[in-house]
Amino acid sequence: MTVRSLAPLAGAWKQAFHLATNGSGSYGKGLNLARNGAVAQIHTQPGKISAPVAAKKATHQAAIHLPELTAPQWDTLAAKLAADPQAVADLVANRIPASIADSGHAGGISIAPPADGITFSCSCPTGRTHRVCDHSAALGHAVAERLTATPSLLLGARGMTARALAAHVRDLVDGADPGPLPADTNGTVRAAQLYSLAAHRPAQQPTDLDLDTVSTLTWNDAPHPGPRARDLAQMTADAAARAQALLAGTTTAPHDELADIIRILASPDGTDHLAAAQHATEVPEPTLRAMMIGYRHGGPAGAHATLAATPATTEVLERARAAVHASRAVGLGAVTTDGDALTDTSAGVQIRPGPDGRWYPFTLWRGDEWRPAPGACDDPAEAFRAARRARAARPLRR
Template sequence: MTNDGVINGSSGGYGGYEDERTFAALPPARGRGFAQTWWGRAWLKALEDTALESEQLKKGRRQARDGAVGAVSVRPGRITAVVRDRDGTAYRSDVLLQELTGDEWHRFLDMAVDRAGHIAALLDREMPPHLVEDAADAGVELLPGIGDLEPECTCEAWDLCPHTAALCYQVARLLDQDPFVLLLLRGRGERRLLDALQVRSAARAEPSAAAPKGVPEGVRADEAFAAAGILPPLPAVPRLPAEPGLPPSLDTETAPPQGIDGDVLEFLAADAAVRAHRMLAEALGAVGGQPLGELPGDPVLTAGQDAVRLAATARSALPAEVAARLAAGSGRERSGLELAVRAWRFGGAAGLAVLADDPVPDEVLARAEAQLAQDRDEGGRRRSRAAGAGRWTVPGAQAQLRVGADGRWWPFTRSSRGPWTPAGPPAPDPASALAGLLPEA
């Protein structure tokens, strides 16, 4: 049983969505009304307006109050429960309500996504009057009206009997807790309904080719705070957490769908948390000095560069599957990814470009040659010799200098037979770049 009293839900044949919910028997309702919400009271009004004999309602209300109604099953078009008389005789009781048609559901969903407040209300398990009124304006009646509730009972009463009346009173209590009970009775379960709303909301959010040009898409938060003096009161600036939040754990007993890797998703979630924390820190730094200016943004990276960034900024050791996928995404073997990670940590995308020997403008190379001409050892000899465009090695020292497209100098080292490896951050001149590699520099 779940916390909301649901015993189970069965998946029907409609795309795997739930089409039935069963609620545990509720305790006696002594000393309280059956409906606290307005939609619960509207349900009872439909019941009471339908009843031909008030005596049957009184008996049913008494049975429901005494706890005579068992577990209640709710599915499209029907609610069912076993109701017991005082002598213990059990009767199966059903109450039927017409399901909405497909066209009515389309109109309801279109109406809901047009007003964000309606979706928020449903997520909060509320059914405010304006939602029902707007649905009615769209030709969709959610709440039952006079004569809409059709009773059936094994006591063989031809109309409403105490057992079906007791069931309706119990359903009013369920509706108080969760208006999705009514929506399921009308034909759509909660998950199916929310998924449909999400799909429609996403479709509405996509820019349309026919949309008029020049329509503003919103205001940046920093711009809004900068104009705080001429705007209505804004919410308080959020506080920066001490560290990025932890991603949710996806380690469950249920196997993920084919092609989905939980370790990879957790890794990406952790990276998103780190970036969000940094962006908030940058934004709050700007907020501290009004007016706010343009906040710094991340450079646009290629897929290969971003794979290296992900590996370089990981907060913990990479799982084997994650490391393998990042290496493949970067277009490198595992050893090549390790070199790229080292280059990224020293200089980001610029470090990767130098590692890959990306072309350097001729004017930068000419300026680099001029700088090297002045870089000599204590004996007056040049300490490096050309090893290719933009590369100069230091004989006998297993050290190399590379110049980047921006004119900065990058130090590299290597073991006797290993690859050239980034050895530090860039420097403005050759001597500074070699300072950490050569004792005499």
């Protein structure tokens, strides 16, 4: 699955969403909000995509409603994908197949909804009348931006998760040979996909033996059970991704043993290994979960910053505090030095220095627990603004 291969899905959504706004001025205003990071975490459920959207010192709950696909439509889509070895390999390896973006290769089923099937709602006055507002328009633009990387947004809203679709396709190909896996455009075949396909091909019949020529058979103890097919596929994909990062020189330091464990936990299905990770590291589960979020936002350095701020000199902390104060409006709460971090207690935000020299934003979660937020930056003032944006989009948990 690549950004380019799923571009048609994002393009189809953009066109339908644009037509659904019916020339409203909110379309352009929503684009500016989305580009400024106003849309927080996007949630999907059958028939609905929603997210908190921060604008003008207030956060509104915006939603986009769209029709679910019917059971016969899902059956048609699954049957078409089951006939495509590349799509089968993608799905059993927990990837969304590129062919799902093209209705011509998906049994005529379009994952992107028609424009007349899209409606809007929001907690703001305009949205309560079910007209498109700046906030629901921002959500629509954010969906378009994230579709190429997270096509499951539309799948879930159309009534089926990617995991359920993969299970449906696996049922159709169980015990059958899906055929050979075609190479990618660069001439390679992914090892994880090959293994996934092999696991779903019928077992080969054992070779007939002439027992008259066999005099003695000796058996050793039965071998230990091997790793699960899913784990092997995940390990293969992970090794390939790490090798690619090393070749490209994009591996982020410090990638030590703890960060490597968090990297596995932050991957798809990584939480299956949470108990083993807690036993191996002796780090409490809530801390591991917070470090997983930190890793997703800032890689190994983000995970380490979540565990603890990197020690900084008084001079560095004072210079950062002065930069934050200079960038803030008059009358806001005071920024204080809290150990090796800078904290605005009244706003519930904090920034910490990380081991890579960047500043990492955090927001108060509950009690004295801090959760990492996106927006790590070399500039402490910009990191502080990222923390405030995340605070506005994330209600305080008690």
